[in-house]
Every structure is written in structure tokens, then in C-alpha cells.
Amino acid sequence: MKCVGVLALQGAFAEHVEYFEKCVADHGYEAKIVTVRTPEELAQCDALVLPGGESTSMSLIAQRTGMFAHLRKFVHDPTKAVWGTCAGLIYISQELANERELVQPLELLKVRVKRNAFGRQAQSFVQNCNFSEFIPGCHDFPAVFIRAPVIEHIFDTEAVKPLFTLENGLIVAASQGDNILATSFHPELAENDSRFHDWFLRQFVLK
Numbered sequence: 001m002k003c004v005g006v007l008a009l010q011g012a013f014a015e016h017v018e019y020f021e022k023c024v025a026d027h028g029y030e031a032k033i034v035t036v037r038t039p040e041e042l043a044q045c046d047a048l049v050l051p052g053g054e055s056t057s058m059s060l061i062a063q064r065t066g067m068f069a070h071l072r073k074f075v076h077d078p079t080k081a082v083w084g085t086c087a088g089l090i091y092i093s094q095e096l097a098n099e100r101e102l103v104q105p106l107e108l109l110k111v112r113v114k115r116n117a118f119g120r121q122a123q124s125f126v127q128n129c130n131f132s133e134f135i136p137g138c139h140d141f142p143a144v145f146i147r148a149p150v151i152e153h154i155f156d157t158e159a160v161k162p163l164f165t166l167e168n169g170l171i172v173a174a175s176q177g178d179n180i181l182a183t184s185f186h187p188e189l190a191e192n193d194s195r196f197h198d199w200f201l202r203q204f205v206l207k
């Protein structure tokens, strides 16, 4: 039985739990979904999802609760699967292009990330994206972008593979090796469409 943790310090963690539970119920996967707030909860996990929210708050809470060192060790373990969405993508990145004094990142994903790359809350949007090149049959996924970051630069082009680029050339999904996934958008807000979560479970956790 694999254990998938969703970091629950801050942000949209409940939605991730709900989408994963739906996948498990629909497909009968041998997986348990838990929220993670403590080192003990983290220790039982095979995978960790870092949700969207506010990377400044996530970083601060992790520092204050003493979780930072545990999270850093966990995500750098190559036997673990890791997925960062939106603020979670910022938090796992190696470097921030802006507001770098506000976030102490986990320095996992070998990229430089730009926070709020599309502007403020009012510039948030939903875009139907064709992810079929990496998720078989997924031609029309409703990707929700909320004050979303983008991957501005890839430091290690051998390790990091861009998975999806918007028409303006901005990278909004990438993988690193076979265990790390990062998305600028929120698949856990996709109108009950759990295809992205299903793909993560099959491709990264249950593989």
C-alpha cells in the first residue's frame, strides 16, 4: 500500500485529498491519502504533494514549525515522488526570479521560477489545454491559473523536461527524472476532473 501525503500547512490541500480519494475509489488503487503537518506524518509517506496557496506563508510556516529540514530531506530522496502545484512549484524550485527574500525554497526542481507571472488575482484564468502528449487521451483539460508562476529558466536541461508550454512560450508544467512533477496551474480545481491526479498516481507513485 503506497501512502500519498498532501502537505497541509497552508493552501488548497483539501481539494487534492478529495481528488486523490476519488481516483482511489474509482480505480481501487492500493494507495492511502493523508494530510501532512508533522515529521511523523511525513515519515509514513511514499509521495508528497505540495499544494497551491501562498509560497511566502508556506515557507514561513515550515520554518516556524521546524518542518523545513524534514521537507527538504524528504523531497531530495530519489525514492520519493513529489508534485508541486502553483505555490508548491515555487516552493520546490531551486531559485526564485522575484521576491526571493520572502521564500526559502526546497531547491529540488532545477529551475528558476517567476512568481505571479500573469499578474494579480484579476488576471487569473482557466484555459483548456491539450495534455495528450503526456497524458494519453487528455485533449481538453481545464487548467486553472490563479496568480500563477511560470518556469522562467531551466538550469539542468538533461534532468528537467518541459511538459507543457503556453502559446506565448511560457513553461507551465515540467517533470524532473521519473519522480518529480511541477505544475503552475491547479488540477485540484478542475471541475471534478481527476485525470491529472490519476496520471500522477499511475505514472509517479504506483509505477
Ligand SMILES: NC(=O)CC[C@H](N)C(=O)O
Residues within 6 Å of the ligand: 051, 052, 053, 054, 055, 056, 085, 086, 087, 088, 090, 115, 116, 146, 147, 148, 149
Ligand atoms: N495559486 C497559487 O498557488 C498562487 C501562488 C502565489 N501567487 C505565490 O506566489 O505563492
